[in-house]
Amino acid sequence: xxxGKLLYAQSGGVxxxxxxxxxxxxxxxRAAKVPVLAGQNGIVGVLREELIDTRRESAADIRRxxxxxxxxxxxxxxxxxxxxxxxxHYERLIDVCRAHDVRYFLYNGGNDSADTxxxxxxxxxxxxxxxxxxxxxxxxxxxxxxxxxxxxDCCPGFGSVAKYTATSVLEASFDVAAMAESSTKVFVMExxxxxxxxxxxxxxxxxxxxxxxxxxxxxxxxxxxEKAVLAEIRRVVERVxxxxxxxxxxxxxxxxRFVAEAGGKDAFGHAQLGGVGPTLAGTITAKLxxxxxxxxxxxxxxxxxxxxxxxxxxxxxxxxxxAVALALAGKxxxxxxxxxTSDQPYRxxxxxxxxxxxxxxxxxxxxxxxxxxxxxxxxxxxxYLAPLIRGEAPLEYGRDGLPKxxxxxxxxxxxxxxxxxx
Amino acid sequence: xxxGKLLYAQSGGVxxxxxxxxxxxxxxxRAAKVPVLAGQNGIVGVLREELIDTRRESAADIRRxxxxxxxxxxxxxxxxxxxxxxxxHYERLIDVCRAHDVRYFLYNGGNDSADTxxxxxxxxxxxxxxxxxxxxxxxxxxxxxxxxxxxxDCCPGFGSVAKYTATSVLEASFDVAAMAESSTKVFVMExxxxxxxxxxxxxxxxxxxxxxxxxxxxxxxxxxxEKAVLAEIRRVVERVxxxxxxxxxxxxxxxxRFVAEAGGKDAFGHAQLGGVGPTLAGTITAKLxxxxxxxxxxxxxxxxxxxxxxxxxxxxxxxxxxAVALALAGKxxxxxxxxxTSDQPYRxxxxxxxxxxxxxxxxxxxxxxxxxxxxxxxxxxxxYLAPLIRGEAPLEYGRDGLPKxxxxxxxxxxxxxxxxxx
Numbered sequence: 001x002x003x004g005k006l007l008y009a010q011s012g013g014v015x016x017x018x019x020x021x022x023x024x025x026x027x028x029x030r031a032a033k034v035p036v037l038a039g040q041n042g043i044v045g046v047l048r049e050e051l052i053d054t055r056r057e058s059a060a061d062i063r064r065x066x067x068x069x070x071x072x073x074x075x076x077x078x079x080x081x082x083x084x085x086x087x088x089h090y091e092r093l094i095d096v097c098r099a100h101d102v103r104y105f106l107y108n109g110g111n112d113s114a115d116t117x118x119x120x121x122x123x124x125x126x127x128x129x130x131x132x133x134x135x136x137x138x139x140x141x142x143x144x145x146x147x148x149x150x151x152x153d154c155c156p157g158f159g160s161v162a163k164y165t166a167t168s169v170l171e172a173s174f175d176v177a178a179m180a181e182s183s184t185k186v187f188v189m190e191x192x193x194x195x196x197x198x199x200x201x202x203x204x205x206x207x208x209x210x211x212x213x214x215x216x217x218x219x220x221x222x223x224x225x226e227k228a229v230l231a232e233i234r235r236v237v238e239r240v241x242x243x244x245x246x247x248x249x250x251x252x253x254x255x256x257r258f259v260a261e262a263g264g265k266d267a268f269g270h271a272q273l274g275g276v277g278p279t280l281a282g283t284i285t286a287k288l289x290x291x292x293x294x295x296x297x298x299x300x301x302x303x304x305x306x307x308x309x310x311x312x313x314x315x316x317x318x319x320x321x322x323a324v325a326l327a328l329a330g331k332x333x334x335x336x337x338x339x340x341t342s343d344q345p346y347r348x349x350x351x352x353x354x355x356x357x358x359x360x361x362x363x364x365x366x367x368x369x370x371x372x373x374x375x376x377x378x379x380x381x382x383x384y385l386a387p388l389i390r391g392e393a394p395l396e397y398g399r400d401g402l403p404k405x406x407x408x409x410x411x412x413x414x415x416x417x418x419x420x421x422x
Numbered sequence: 423x424x425x426g427k428l429l430y431a432q433s434g435g436v437x438x439x440x441x442x443x444x445x446x447x448x449x450x451x452r453a454a455k456v457p458v459l460a461g462q463n464g465i466v467g468v469l470r471e472e473l474i475d476t477r478r479e480s481a482a483d484i485r486r487x488x489x490x491x492x493x494x495x496x497x498x499x500x501x502x503x504x505x506x507x508x509x510x511h512y513e514r515l516i517d518v519c520r521a522h523d524v525r526y527f528l529y530n531g532g533n534d535s536a537d538t539x540x541x542x543x544x545x546x547x548x549x550x551x552x553x554x555x556x557x558x559x560x561x562x563x564x565x566x567x568x569x570x571x572x573x574x575d576c577c578p579g580f581g582s583v584a585k586y587t588a589t590s591v592l593e594a595s596f597d598v599a600a601m602a603e604s605s606t607k608v609f610v611m612e613x614x615x616x617x618x619x620x621x622x623x624x625x626x627x628x629x630x631x632x633x634x635x636x637x638x639x640x641x642x643x644x645x646x647x648e649k650a651v652l653a654e655i656r657r658v659v660e661r662v663x664x665x666x667x668x669x670x671x672x673x674x675x676x677x678x679r680f681v682a683e684a685g686g687k688d689a690f691g692h693a694q695l696g697g698v699g700p701t702l703a704g705t706i707t708a709k710l711x712x713x714x715x716x717x718x719x720x721x722x723x724x725x726x727x728x729x730x731x732x733x734x735x736x737x738x739x740x741x742x743x744x745a746v747a748l749a750l751a752g753k754x755x756x757x758x759x760x761x762x763t764s765d766q767p768y769r770x771x772x773x774x775x776x777x778x779x780x781x782x783x784x785x786x787x788x789x790x791x792x793x794x795x796x797x798x799x800x801x802x803x804x805x806y807l808a809p810l811i812r813g814e815a816p817l818e819y820g821r822d823g824l825p826k827x828x829x830x831x832x833x834x835x836x837x838x839x840x841x842x843x844x
Contacts, residue, residue, distance in 0.1 A: 014600045016593075041603035070596025076604040163823055168722045170824060171438075174492025175725040178436045181463040182498040187721060205824070278697055298717035299609060300590045303597040307728055309823060389823035401585055401731060401811035402592060402627070 003032075004103030004134065006327065008054075009039030009046055010143075011078075011109030011116075014071035015157025016164075016305040017316035017393070018143045021108055022073065023066035024320025025141070026054050032328055037100060037413060041074035043107070043116065047089060047422045049096050049415045056411045064406035066317070067395050069305035072408050075109075078422075080116045083123060090123050092420050097124075097136055099416040104137045104327035110144040110155075114335060115359035121333040140335035140355050141323045143316075145302045147198035150361035151353040152337035154388055156319055157302070159312025162202030163389035164304040165191055165246075168297065170206040173213035173244045176293075180242035186233060186284050187244045188294040189214075190277030192301060194250040197221050197365050199301070202385055203246040204377035210236075213244035215375075218280075220250030221365055222374040224259050230287055232375060237290060251276050306403050310391025311346070322350040346387035425454075426525030426556065428749065430476075431461035431468055432565075433500075433531030433538075436493035437579025438586075438727040439738035439815070440565050443530055444495065445488035446742025447563070448476050452484075454750055459522060459835060463496035465529070465538065469511060469844045471518050471837045478833045486828035488739070489817050491727035494830050500844075501534045505541055512545050514842050519546075519558055521838040526749035530563040532571060536757060537781035543755040562757035562777050563745045565738075567724045569620035572783035573775040574759035576810055578741055579724070581734025584624030585811035586726040587613055587668075590719065592628040595635035595666045598715075602664035608655060608706050609666045610716040611636075612699030614723060616672040619643050619787050621723070624807055625668040626799035632658075635666035637797075640702075642672030643787055644796040646681050652709055654797060659712060673698050728825050732813025733768070744772040768809035 006029050010018055022038070029036045040050040052073055054062075065072055080086045097105060107117040121138035128135040142149050147158035169189060176187045193199045197219035207213045215236040218224065236243040251259045260276035281294035315338055322336035334352040341347045369381035377385070396404045428451050432440055444460070451458045460474040461467040467474075474495055476484075487494055502508045519527060529539040543560030550557040564571050569580035591611060598609045615621045619641035629635045637658040640646065658665040673681045682698040703716035737760055744758035756774040763769045791803035799807070818826045 010600070014597050044603060068596065069593045070598075071600030073600075074603055075600050077601070078604055167728055167824060168726075170827065171491045171725040171727055172721040174490065174827060175436050175721045176492075178432070178493030178497050179499070181466060181496055182500055184721075189722075205822070275700060278700065293720055294718070295720035295722050296716070296718050297722060298715055299594040299597045299606075300611075300717050300719060300722075303593040304590075305593055306589055311823075386822065390821070391823060392819055397814055399812070400627070400808065401733075401813060402589060405592065405596060 003034055004101045005035045005037055006104040006106060006324070007037050007039065007046065007097060007102040008106045009042045009108065010071040010073055010075040011042050011107060011113040012075060013145065013302065014075050015143055015145050015302055016069045016160040016308045017156055017312055018108060019068045019070065019072050020066045020313055020316035021141060021143065021156060021320035023062050024317040025106060025324055026062050028321045028324035032324065034328070037102065038073040040410065040412065042076035042078065044076045044078050044422055045074065046096055047092050047420055049417050049420065051100060051413050052410050053413045056409050061406050061408060064404060065408065067305060067403070068405040069303040073410065079112050080119065083119055090120060093120055094124050094127060094136065095417060098133060100413065102136065103134055104139065106139045106141050106323050106327065108141040108143050110146070110149060111358070111360050111362060114140040114355050118333055118355040118359045135332070137327045137330065137332045139323045139327050139331065140358065141319055142335055142337060145199065146193060146196060148196045148363050150358050150363050153340040153348065154315070154338055156312060156316040158198060159315065159388035160304065160308035161192070161199055161301050162205070162385060163309040164301050164307045165199055165203045166205040166389055167307055169203045169214050169244060169246060172295065173206065176242050176244060183291060184293045185237050185242050185290040186292040188277050188281045188284070188292060189246050190249055190294070190296045191246060193220060193248040195220055195362065197248050200246050200248040201365060201369060201377050201381055202389065205382065205385055205389060211240050214246040215240065215243045216245045217376055218245065218247040218251050219365070219370060219374070220248045220252060221370060223254040224251050226283065230284065233284060234288055245280065247276050247280055249276055306395060308393035309389045310393050311388050313393035318350050326352055343383050343387070346390070425456055426523045427457045427459055428526040428528060428746070429459050429461065429468065429519060429524040430528045431464045431530065432493040432495055432497040433464050433529060433535040434497060435567065435724065436497050437565055437567050437724055438491045438582040438730045439578055439734055440530060441490045441492065441494045442488045442735055442738035443563060443565065443578060443742035445484050446739045447528060447746055448484050450743045450746035454746065456750070459524065460495040462832065462834065464498035464500065466498045466500050466844050467496065468518055469514050469842055471839050471842065473522060473835050474832045475835045478831050483828050483830060486826060487830065489727060489825065490827040491725040495832065502538045502541065505545060512542060515542055516546050516549060516558065517839060520555060522835065524558065525556055526559045526561065528561045528563050528745050528749065530565050532566040532568070533780070533782050533784060536562040536777050540755055540777040540781045557754070559749045559752065559754045561745045561749050561753065562780065563741055564757055564759060567621065568615060568618060570618045570785045572780050572785050575762040575770065576737070576760055578734060578738040580620060581737065581810035582726065582730040583621055583723050584627070584807060585731040586723050586729045587621055587624045588627040588811055589729055591625045591636050591666060591668060594717065595628065598664050598666060605713060606715045607659050607664050607712040608714040610699050610703045610706070610714060611668050612671055612697065612716065612718045613668060615642060615670045617642060617784065619670050622668050622670040623787060623791060623799050623803055624811070627804065627807055627811060633662050636668040637662065637665045638667045639798055640667065640669040640673050641787070641792060641796070642670045642674060643792060645676040646673050648705065652706065655706060656710055667702065669698050669702055671698055728817060730815035731811045732815050733810050735815035740772050748774055765805050765809070768812070
């Protein structure tokens with residue numbers, strides 16, 4: 001009997017290194033002679049039976065995939081509800097897997113994806129018990145720039161956005177410092193992080209002590225007190241001559257409203273945010289009469305493969321390899337997570353954790369990571385974050401001066417089932 | 423008789439490599455045993471007799487200066503008017519130079535700075551003729567991310583922001599492509615360039631052909647036609663599935679008003695705070711009903727030393743070395759400029775150009791660099807830009823994962839003159 005195939009799918013917002021994980025999955029599966037199919041645009045492609053045949057991709061392209069940002073097979077924002085509500089979808093997923101002799105399903109995403117993988121695994125087990133078809137091993141593979149997955153010490157994708165953020169704040173602050181005498185006094189940089197201030201916190205690695213940038217970090221965890229924030233900015237400008245403020249897109253008023261409520265919702269029903277950076281800069285200009293500039297790197301931060309961290313890259317490779325190993329070892333409904341065994345020197349290992357402990361949970365920043373005044377990170381936060389931005393992930397540049405990214409062939413396998421419109 | 427000292431000052435918006443030029447100036451002057459003073463915060467510091475003694479900086483720190491963004495001695499936005507209006511300032515500059523035995527004045531900036539250097543040189547020559555004091559050699563040193571200096575083929579600082587911009591557009595477009603099926607369809611990135619579209623044009627290096635990003639570049643040179651732009655975005659989304667738009671901050675309505683000045687509220691109901699990127703994104707969301715994200719890297723782009731181009735770095739070093747050589751060779755009122763001698767292979771040399779040909783002029787993008795439809799760059803533009811982003815400038819990272827930038831001691835020499843408030 002054949003060993004069956006492995007199905008890999010990417011989910012949710014992509015990162016600088018999710019393709020690194022994809023490359024590790026494909027290489028590990030190839031070494032074990034297990035063919036890999038990939039969902040085109042994530043689970044939506046699986047439902048539509050749009051499955052990319054990764055056997056058509058050359059070894060050289062897969063190696064280059066490890067240094068390509070974005071999601072090479074396409075990702076999606078498509079959340080499956082509970083089994084009763086979305087039973088048809090779950091059954092279709094299992095039908096598609098069976099039609100293509102898929103025995104292993106690796107779902108590379110965050111909390112929602114862990115939940116989906118868990119439910120697919122439960123239903124597949126039910127089915128397998130009743131019809132004695134080989135069961136489907138469902139493995140969650142961690143990924144998210146938000147760093148908010150439970151159990152794992154950190155999430156692949158986060159270390160790179162953290163390195164990008166700390167580096168950018170450091171660089172821009174050199175610029176502001178040079179010009180402050182006669183130009184911009186306050187620089188505001190908005191970073192991602194809707195519910196948790198992990199990316200904002202990472203900006204804190206750019207400097208040490210209160211006179212180094214960023215002088216203020218505004219976390220989603222700390223309610224926005226406009227008067228206090230403006231007073232602190234004024235004090236910093238008086239003392240240092242200029243001020244760098246990092247603000248999380250998820251900053252909220254004390255009543256819970258986002259400071260930059262954009263209106264509208266995304267596919268998951270989350271409020272769509274936009275523009276706390278310019279909003280705050282406008283307030284500073286108006287109320288403090290200080291020249292202010294603002295930056296919103298948006299997607300630039302999570303796709304910045306050119307400044308990806310080596311630690312993050314290593315994590316991304318390791319979870320991909322481990323996911324294949326777990327699947328082939330017959331594990332089910334688990335996720336390979338990163339466990340830190342030492343801060344200094346930084347040591348970590350991969351171990352499996354049950355999806356039940358990860359699905360739909362959210363890891364917040366611990367209170368002890370936020371400085372008592374609310375505007376900075378503590379030493380224990382720094383100890384946690386520091387190793388994650390260390391090292392420079394390998395990256396080749398072309399003779400044209402641009403990073404050498406790959407576009408895969410993405411050839412689909414022939415469909416075997418009736419259409420299933422999604 | 424002593425050879426006298428050299429005074430170096432930085433002017434206007436800083437770049438990723440203006441300190442590379444500063445390092446080259448200091449090293450070349452050290453080799454010639456000429457002490458270098460530097461104006462603290464540019465010419466304002468010279469007027470105030472706040473002169474940094476670069477002899478206090480170690481050789482290791484000066485080497486590291488070559489890889490540090492911002493302006494290490496401080497820059498300023500302070501434009502001297504004509505000699506009749508600002509005669510007191512010009513005379514003060516010459517007094518300060520004489521008091522500190524300065525024989526060479528190197529002014530590192532753009533059009534305005536070239537004008538200032540020219541006028542100082544004229545006045546100093548007048549004075550020297552009348553009182554037989556040694557004349558003051560005034561050398562302009564080119565720098566500007568805007569790439570708008572006359573005579574020189576390109577400006578140090580531009581190649582690096584060009585590389586940052588092309589790389590960022592490429593990376594973010596991989597992100598958008600991966601998510602477009604169920605998320606963002608249009609990505610808008612705003613870049614610097616108030617009067618000339620050089621930086622916007624550089625984004626065009628990210629892709630080739632109309633189906634590769636950026637799909638639209640909106641130049642300050644091409645009046646904004648909202649209807650046509652929206653129609654083109656819609657066509658791209660229909661054809662490609664998603665669309666990347668790069669927009670210059672200087673985009674204007676046909677009547678000459680900046681689009682960013684539109685005022686009122688954006689599609690999200692936010693007070694419009696300036697920013698053509700969010701303005702355009704709001705229009706796209708409202709009128710095309712397409713999910714849109716926007717990024718405004720602002721200072722991040724011009725300080726991004728971590729992705730500086732090797733060509734730009736080499737230019738920055740070369741103009742610094744040449745400026746010292748020209749000064750010591752007795753030249754006056756000139757600027758070392760970059761002359762391109764071949765596109766392929768890219769070859770260039772440095773030669774002196776009279777400041778009279780550079781002062782207060784502005785080099786626009788030639789019309790032949792903009793594609794006939796107004797939304798992209800031509801092959802001749804590509805030939806011009808391509809070599810400028812090639813290669814990766816040397817950069818050391820620390821064990822902390824951040825680039826190793828230097829903060830100089832910036833120790834001032836003792837004042838010799840009465841106060842002069844500026």
